[in-house]
Amino acid sequence: MSRLILSRRHLIRAGAVGAGGLLLSGCDKLFENRTFRETLESAEDLHQATQRTLGRDALAREFSRADMSPMFRANGSREVADAVYQRHLQQDFAQWSLRVDGLVERPLDLPLSMLKGFRQRTQITRHDCVEGWSAIGQWTGPQLGPLLDLARLKPEANYIVFHCADLYNGRPYYESIDLVDAFHPQTILAWAMNGKPLEQAHGAPLRLRVERQLGYKHAKFVTRVEAVASLDGIYGGKGGYWEDNGAYAWYAGI
Numbered sequence: 631m632s633r634l635i636l637s638r639r640h641l642i643r644a645g646a647v648g649a650g651g652l653l654l655s656g657c658d659k660l661f662e663n664r665t666f667r668e669t670l671e672s673a674e675d676l677h678q679a680t681q682r683t684l685g686r687d688a689l690a691r692e693f694s695r696a697d698m699s700p701m702f703r704a705n706g707s708r709e710v711a712d713a714v715y716q717r718h719l720q721q722d723f724a725q726w727s728l729r730v731d732g733l734v735e736r737p738l739d740l741p742l743s744m745l746k747g748f749r750q751r752t753q754i755t756r757h758d759c760v761e762g763w764s765a766i767g768q769w770t771g772p773q774l775g776p777l778l779d780l781a782r783l784k785p786e787a788n789y790i791v792f793h794c795a796d797l798y799n800g801r802p803y804y805e806s807i808d809l810v811d812a813f814h815p816q817t818i819l820a821w822a823m824n825g826k827p828l829e830q831a832h833g834a835p836l837r838l839r840v841e842r843q844l845g846y847k848h849a850k851f852v853t854r855v856e857a858v859a860s861l862d863g864i865y866g867g868k869g870g871y872w873e874d875n876g877a878y879a880w881y882a883g884i
């Protein structure tokens with residue numbers, strides 16, 4: 631996986647945070663760089679670079695309650711066979727907690743009650759699946775950024791990996807995003823959908839919403855959030871279940 635773009639925290643360190651102009655002039659400089667131009671040869675990188683130039687911080691469209699789909703299909707894993715998961719499900723996840731670890735100064739175990747105690751974000755967005763369906767739903771949960779700040783990312787952290795409780799076709803589902811998406815205001819760990827706690831089929835007790843990307847990036851049944859420097863050592867090394875299968879691209883910006 632090529633790392634083309636300065637992460638948000640690298641920008642913060644460079645004192646250039648929030649300055650769109652600086653971002654662009656940074657990109658101009660990168661374009662003069664031969665390796666950077668060569669890396670852009672893949673369509674995925676080009677897509678990613680285009681979105682960055684247009685503004686990766688831009689918000690996904692939000693809708694009104696009236697726009698919400700009467701039916702929101704569940705896709706991929708709809709159930710988790712794992713015995714530990716099933717026990718938590720039976721207990722309404724009262725003993726469950728989310729692990730936050732990897733390249734952090736302070737690893738965390740966050741019970742659901744604590745996740746609900748953070749400042750909550752509710753957003754009505756459209757979910758787009760590559761298989762050709764979309765649905766508009768309402769999602770509630772804490773933003774990922776403040777959780778990562780609480781755990782204190784180490785400077786080497788470049789990606790956030792989401793480990794899930796399910797096996798899909800016998801293999802663990804997982805996903806990953808970079809720090810631009812991790813700190814995007816609409817990136818939340820949702821515990822509620824359409825005003826109710828998540829159903830098992832939609833990823834109970836906690837699932838990622840990363841609204842600027844396609845459906846398969848929105849990891850359901852998240853058990854662990856791991857900060858890493860590189861995706862190389864994680865499962866097949868391509869940053870996600872479908873990515874490792876060669877089916878879909880790592881960066882699925884919409």
Ligand SMILES: Nc1nc2c(c(=O)[nH]1)N[C@H]1C(S)=C(S)[C@@H](COP(=O)(O)O)O[C@H]1N2
Pocket residue numbers: 702703704705706707758759760794795796798803804831832833845846847848849850851
């Ligand atoms: N853990 C896990 N997350 C997953 C999947 C999965 O199979 N397992 N499927 C993905 C796909 S392809 C889509 S479209 C959405 C579907 O979310 P939904 O079931 O709430 O519609 O979850 C994504 N996240």
Ligand SMILES: [Mo]
Pocket residue numbers: 705758759760761845846
């Ligand atoms: Mo999907």
